[in-house]
Amino acid sequence: MWWWLATPINLARAPIDPNAKLQCISYAPFRNNQTSESPTPVPRDQIAEDLAQLAKITDCIRTYATDLGLDQIPELASKVGLKVIQGIWLDRDRQKNATQISTGIRLARQYPETITALVVGNEVLLHRTMTPSDLAALIRSVKAQVPVPVTYSDVWEYWLRYRELDDAVDFVTVHILPYWENVPVPAKSAAAHVDAVRKQVASAFPGKEILIGETGWPSEGRMRASALPSRTNQARVISEVLDLARRENFRVNLFEAYDELWKHEFEGTVGGSWGLFDSAQRTLKYPPGIPVSNYPLWKLQMSSGMALAILVFGTAWLTSSRKPSQPRLVSWFAVAISATTAGVLFGLAAQKMFYESYDAGSWLLWGALLVAATASPLFGANALMSGRAPPTFLELLGPKDYRTPSELAITHGLILIVTIVIGTETALGFMFDPREKDFPFAALTMAAVPFAAMAQLNRPKKGNRPMAEAIFAGVFLVAAIYAALSEGPDNWQSLWTCAAYILLAATLWRARV
Known part of the structure; x- marks a missing residue:
């Protein structure tokens, strides 16, 4: 039985292709007991170590905030040839928002060759931390002060619900996570679902470039309907989405670079298991040329x-x-x-x-x-x-x-x-x-x-x-x-x-x- 359970799969395209780097991948530097709620900044050497590793597999990283030492990322990324989609985190704390925004603007002005875009807010409408009108005004304010394109990221349904944000952004950044859909999508249908949603959003925003800001699949955790987190499913979904992006010529940012074990407390096992690298050892889950098994041991x-x-x-x-x-x-x-x-x-x-x-x-x-x-x-x-x-x-x-x-x-x-x-x-x-x-x-x-x-x-x-x-x-x-x-x-x-x-x-x- 174990022989059957552990039978590896061979993919048409490896999740990490040694001959083709990823377009972009989400990156958060937190390790061990570090969290986004911690008051202690992430050490510079730790970030530099991660970016040197990521530069071998991707051309770009996406970040979500500017505090806790994350403002060091554009400088360090420039040294290893990485582009950055710089995030500005927004929540209900107006003072923290102001600090995030001012830092984001400073970084965009300081590193215009490295930062390719600013993402003003992440899933703000989903979490109801700001009204659409206030968010649009904030995006326009930032846009007027930086030399790079400005966007906002949210789950695709919220872009369709609040289309008035179209005029505020330079391009649309949507999150399409088949596992987390209200009606969960199984892994075998995930890539097709991503493509169908992308086309639906594109038709709703004619003339606007669409960036898939987050897509991926968890390697561990609980099932939702027929959506099963597993190593083979994660590898399959990533492989098929990347192959589709190459054939259909659309932009995609994978979620995410490293497993984030600190999220287990808030999002369960599944919340911390979306990375292509494990959290502790920082090793690649699916090395090129090695068949993928759910049970390597x-x-x-x-x-x-x-x-x-x-x-x-x-x-x-x-x-x-x-x-x-x-x-x-x-x-x-x-x-x-x-x-x-x-x-x-x-x-x-x-x-x-x-x-x-x-x-x-x-x-x-x-x-x-x-x-x-x-x-x-x-x-x-x-x-x-x-x-x-x-x-x-x-x-x-x-x-x-x-x-x-x-x-x-x-x-x-x-x-x-x-x-x-x-x-x-x-x-x-x-x-x-x-x-x-x-x-x-x-x-x-x-x-x-x-x-x-x-x-x-x-x-x-x-x-x-x-x-x-x-x-x-x-x-x-x-x-x-x-x-x-x-x-x-x-x-x-x-x-x-x-x-x-x-x-x-x-x-x-x-x-x-």
Whole structure:
């Protein structure tokens, strides 16, 4: 299975063609703990290092602001032969806007051979930080003071909605991001969508040059409908868009140069995964001449999963060898399902934890879930061979008379608690704030399958259904229904996660005390 999952793709045109540089690419210099909200300027040497690297693959970079040391970019870009589309960031703070504008004007006057255009405002209308009339007046004011063309950038729908900006700009800069469309576009149709939207905007602004100011695809993160972030999809979309731009002779700026991990906190995993270079090592994701795979470390992932599956079977055999009677055949079948599930999904779950963790809290959250998911089939194998039912919350947290004396059962119970608590946190997230939430389908399935098997095969015959388990079961069931309906039938990550929630709900509903 891993061989199939990791099968690389060969593209007609490499995302980075050694024989043809990119027209332009968005650049933000932030690394590690640096963010656009930080008060500390980005060091000059850091920017110079990035620009020297980018000069090898592109003729131009697009920036978005002039503060935090970004005003050094035009000077440093000129030294390595890069042109700059200089951004001026606008928000609700008038004083900061004035500083951004004055710096942008100064840079355009100082480096007219390097700065090819000024972008006055980025998605201001989308975020409703300024009225169209105020924005147009501001653009005209800047335009009168600089020797370079002036434009404004926004999502394409907002250009069609506010066509009065036409007279204020020298050319139209539109963002076309198929993944983020209100009706998400799958990767296979992304390039055609970009071209169709470009032509629609061009017909709405006759005589105006159209620059695609942002387009691209994320390499990691959650699905939106049928739009799947992945390495192969990112490489394919970029390759096809660039090939289309060359054939149709239109201008395009890719989004973006480097992954921006600091965006994970605000935009989820997908928000920080649009770069052609990774954030930490600054290495190219898709070197020329090397086929692109979604799982470049698939051999390690496969072997680690096989090792876990062997451990699960070993635990079951060791437990059964110490029992006076042989376990039922169906128990061995349940162990086989748990072991296979764990073996197949462990490498994927570990990869998701690595890419979806961005700070101490998220590392703790996803790390705890992965530990629970890894331990669950091991302890589950022991329980299935022993005929032991899943531990109840009352046995773990209730009055002393109800608590189990078994340390093995207590440890197994802690695994269940971790799974339920983290599962509930994610389930509530998909009901109340789902936009950037990642689907924990791999780790959650690893953890849920053994408990579901135990609940089915080793269920107590008598007793009352405990209230706590019933409440959690209800939460999982409601979340599964809501997420499945809201995300739609094309989002297999959502459907898979919902199936795991239903497994957990069924497990908890069968509990008896």
